[in-house]
Every structure is written in structure tokens, then in C-alpha cells.
Amino acid sequence: MKLALIGSNGMLARKVRELAPVGSELHGFDLPEFDLTDRAQVLAAMARLKPTVIINCAAFTNVDGCETQEDLATRVNGAGPGYLAEAAQAVGAVLVHISTDYVFAGDQTSPYREDDPTTPLSAYGRSKLAGEKAIVASGLARYFIVRTSWLYGPGGKNFVETMLRLAVERDELRVVADQFGSPTYTGDLAAAIFRLLALSSPAYGIYHLADLGECSWHGFAEAIVELARLHGEPVKALRVLPIATSDYPLPAPRPAYSVFNKEKYLAATGAALPHWRDSLDSYFRERSQLKKGV
Ligand SMILES: NC(=O)c1ccc[n+]([C@@H]2O[C@H](COP(=O)([O-])OP(=O)(O)OC[C@H]3O[C@@H](n4cnc5c(N)ncnc54)[C@H](OP(=O)(O)O)[C@@H]3O)[C@@H](O)[C@H]2O)c1
Secondary structure, X not given: OEEEEEOOOOHHHHHHHHHOOOOOEEEEEOOOOOOOOOHHXXXXXXXXXXXXXXXXXXXXXXXXXXXXXXXXXXXXXXXXXXXHHHHHHHHOOEXXXXXXXXXXXXXXXXXXXXXXXXXXXXXXXXXXXXXHHHHHHHOOOOEEEEEEOOEEOOOOOOHHHHHHHHHHHOOEEEEEOOOEEOOEEHHHHHHHHHHHHOOOOOOOEEEEOOOEOOEEHHHHHHHHHHHHHHOOOOOOOOEEEEEOHHHOOOOOOOOOEOOXXXXXXXXXXXXXXXXXXXXXXXXXXXXXXXXXXX
């Protein structure tokens, strides 16, 4: 596999790099040398490299920032994936593109399937949906659009690291308890992407990939604080209090419920992703090893 990894300095890209199959040749592309919004540069870079697989981990991921910079968000998250699809078509590569649960409105009460209607609530969600549509409209046949949710892992800003910092600084945490989703460890997602790529005759298209189970941000925070204590972090927080979304107003509205139905991936690969609690524990063990320099 000759792999072009777009957004190669990001959090998910780090695990894609680590878990790429032995023997694959990986080439990273990221700002400032490579700008996904520059169509000519994207086409030229892919034409030069001639990858067999392009994995797009690049995105404008600041969800609240997208509200005031929707133009830029739409160029990176909306137009950029279309350029990659065009490039993939030209060189005969498979494109893997990462999308988000924020393409959904969150008003369902049962897990979202791949073909459920998309109604993003935020500029970020709209820009990511534009990226999905650009790939579909490109005419490229061999693509995986992988929607995921609540990502965390080493080497990135994420909810787990934010809660850990606050739990060490504060006596009490107040966390939103009326938004439900599935936390997903970057290592699980990267492994699942390579499982899809290893299929001999895959059904290309959209896949929902997230760790098993569901919780609220409050439930996730409680689990983080509990595990932090078990793993010897200097936790000061004694309580994690549930609050309502309306008590913590943010610029971008979030879906109240964005749990995925993952049957399509299970049917395609025969593999399920781990439960989010088990993966959170694995992440804490990995953090300890990284701290010890192992
Ligand atoms: N994080 C989550 O909770 C979450 C949830 C659902 C889906 N996703 C999706 O999962 C994917 C990976 O997310 P992540 O959290 O790993 O992202 P990340 O850590 O923010 O990494 C994104 C990378 O893309 C780069 N980038 C931004 N604009 C670019 C451009 N114009 N040209 C080239 N590279 C550019 C960024 O560079 P700079 O840092 O220099 O900007 C960064 O290195 C994204 O598609 C995201 O939308 C994330």
C-alpha cells in the first residue's frame, strides 16, 4: 500500500501512521507545506506520488471557530475532499475520508444509520456534509466516507485531556448531561479503517465507525475522573455535576443524540469496535507508558 496521509500532523493521523500495515509506504501531507484548499497543489502532489490509497484526516476541527469562519471551514472541509476525490480518480487510488456525527440534527431516539437524513445544526456540520457531497458528486467509485464521533487519543486537543486538566485544577466539574454519543479512541478508528481497506471486494460508500456503547458528556467525564484516580493522576475534583446544554452555551449547537448504528461495518468486516469504556482504559494505560517514555 502506497499511502498518502492528508492532515498528517493531526490526532487521528498519528494513529493511522502507527497502525499502517507493515510494509506500507506512507507519505504525510499537512500545512504549511501542503494546503488542501489549493486544488492545483492537491492534484499535482497526488499525480507526483501516485498513491494507491489516500486517507484524509485533514479538517478545520474547531467546531465553535467554524461559526465565525464558515468560508474557511467550507473550503477545507467541503471543497478539499472534492479535490482529493478528483486526484484519487486521476491516479486510481482509493479515498478514505473522515466525517462526523455532527452532520445529524440529533433529534432521533434510535441509532443513526448511514442513510438517515442529514441535517447539520452547525457551520462545522454543514462544511463536513459539503465534503461528503463533493466526494459523492465527483464520480469516484472507490471511496469510504467514515463518519465518527467524540474522538480522543494521543497528540491532540480532546475532551479527555480537557477533563483531566480541569480535574487536577478544580474541586468540582460541571458537565453537560443531555447530549448523548459514543466516545471513540483514535487507535480503534485507525484499526477499523485498515480493516475496511483490507477487504478483498468491499462495498464502498459511507460507514459509521465509533466505539461501542453510548453515554452523555457527563457520563464520559465521570469515567475519565474515575480512571484518572485509578491511574494515579493527582485528581482534586470530588464531584462531577450534571448540567443542561442551556447552562453551558457555546457558539455552535450540538446534536442532543448522535449514537451510530454500526451494523454495516460489522456485516462488512465481521469485527466490532471495542466498548468505549474499555478503550478509555487502554488510553490511560497508553498515556502512562508514554509518560514513562516506554
Ligand atoms: N475530534 C473529534 O472529536 C472528531 C469527531 C468526529 C469527526 N472528526 C473528524 O475526524 C478527522 C480527524 O480529526 P482530528 O481530531 O484528528 O483533527 P486534528 O487533530 O485537528 O487534525 C487535523 C489536521 O488537518 C490539518 N489541516 C487543517 N487545515 C488544513 C489544510 N487546509 N490543508 C492541509 N491540512 C490541514 C491540521 O493542521 P493545523 O493543526 O495546522 O490546522 C491538522 O494537522 C477530521 O476529519 C474531523 O472532522 C473529529
